[in-house]
Amino acid sequence: MMIKDRHLTDSELTDFFMKLEHKNSKIDNNLRIEAMLLQQMDPTVGWPGLINNMKIFSKGQSAEVKVNGIPVKLVLNKTRTPSLKSNTFENNVNNINPERCLLCELDKGQRGILIKDKKYIVLANPGITLPGDLTISSVKHEKQILTGHFQDMVEIATNLFHLSIYFNGALAGASSPHFHFQAGYKDKLIGEQQIQALLAGKSIGNAYLNNIISTHNCKLFSAENYLQPIHVVTTKNSNIMLQFCRFYMDKLLHISKNIKGYSNIHNFGEYINSLKGKESEGRVNILLKYYPESDEYIAAFFPKRTNRPQCYFKKGKNQIILGIAIKESLGNLITCRKKDFELLKNSSDLIEEAYKDTSITRTMLLELNKSLKDFSH
Ligand SMILES: [Zn+2]
Known part of the structure; x- marks a missing residue:
């Protein structure tokens, strides 16, 4: 079955539109996605893989940990195990077929909504951080490179205004070599709420915003x-x-050339098998969203050196399976093993280190801040 045949038509969704709170609103893509999520969770016609993961998700645990006064939500969530353990871009062995992947060969029952002239399909994300999480995947297998997709990202955010649109760059937390964004309900993650609070002039720990x-x-x-x-x-x-x-x-590309010689971090710009070429974009996690009520766009960029903190490379019982991708950048730290969860729950210093290990250095940040002043519009 072709990806385009996985599209759910409005007539297939009729029963599910009726169940929605906004059932009398005009049908748009926001509403179609709501109905699609209900369809995918339906025990008769839905996606068994998602239904099963929702059961696992509901048994997860969470705890709030304060890192230098800033609350972080630590979770134990086994549905994220494949993403957490993935090393699609780090592992430069040739056993990954970069032309076919899980976003090419969709699972049994997995259906979605085609958007943007059938260029992308919106799917439920089986690695659930929050129910309603989505993957917005390119219909054809293209590399996980943002260049050429900027306009799509802005247009998707404008169109799907119930959602925050997320992007993980290669070597910055993306777990699939197939071009995709992620999305989730707007302002639900703790970090998104903190960014909104900082923009409103509130303080979070000692954090504050410097105007550039x-x-x-x-x-x-x-x-x-x-x-x-x-x-x-x-x-x-x-x-x-x-x-x-x-x-x-x-x-960011300009300063990324300084990423070299760090232990357990790939030197920037080398050949990456999953990209079938040399790394050409700075490592970054991005959040973008649009508020129609105020006609405002808000984006957050997290400049990275890698997605793997040093604790990931420790041997044996000292290893912590952790990766800092967009959800973690937004304060939702995901573990998939009980022992990692318990350890991090009582070690805010390890969490602090994990963020530091994966971000650009202070020197790089200051250089980047300086060059960002040149933006003219
Ligand atoms: Zn693919």
């Missing part, structure tokens, strides 16, 4: 004393957001 650019139609901030370096940009103009994304990736 402030014009009437674009504001750019760099957070100080936060879990890790982060750049937050706000604008009411989709074109400025698009230009900024391109500008940011260009400046």
Whole structure:
């Protein structure tokens, strides 16, 4: 079955539209996705793999840990095990077929909604951080490279305004070699709420936002004393957001050339089998969302050196299976083994180190902050 044949039509979703709270609203892609999620969880016609993972997810555990006064949500979530253990981009062996993957060969019962002239399919994400999590996958197998997809990202965020759109770069937490975004309900993750609070002038621990650019139609901030370096940009103009994304990736690429000689971190720019070429983009996790009520776009960029903290490489019982991708960057730290969960629950210093190990260095950040001042629009 071709990916395009996995599309759920409005007539297949009729019964599920009726179950929605907003059933009298005009049918748009936000509503189609809601109905699709209900369809996929339906015991008769749905996706058995997702239904099973929802059961596992409901047995998960969570705890709040304060890291230098900043709350982080630590979770034990076995549905994320394949993503947590994946080394699609790190493992440069040739046994991965980069042309076919789980996003090409969809699972039995897995269906979705085609968007953007059938260029992408929106699927339920079986690795559930929060119920309703989605994967927005390119219909054809393309490399996990953001260049060429910036406009799609901004347009998808505008169109799917119930959602936050996420992107994990190669070697920054992406677990599939097939081009994809992720998405989830807006402002549900603790880090997203913290970013909104910081933008509103509230304090989170000792963290605060430093203004880098402030014009009437674009504001750019760099957070100080936060879990890790982060750049937050706000604008009411989709074109400025698009230009900024391109500008940011260009400046990040420039400083990424300094990523070399760190233990357990791939030197930047080397050949990556899953990309079938040399690494060409800075390592980054991105959040983008659109608020129609205020006509505002907000994006957060987390510049990275790697997604694997040093504790991942420890031997035997000292190893902690952890990866810092977008969900972790947004304060939702996912473990898949009870012992890792218990250890991290009582070791905020290890969490602090994990963020530090994976982010760009202070020197790199200062250089990046300086070059970001040059954004003109
Ligand atoms: Zn694929």
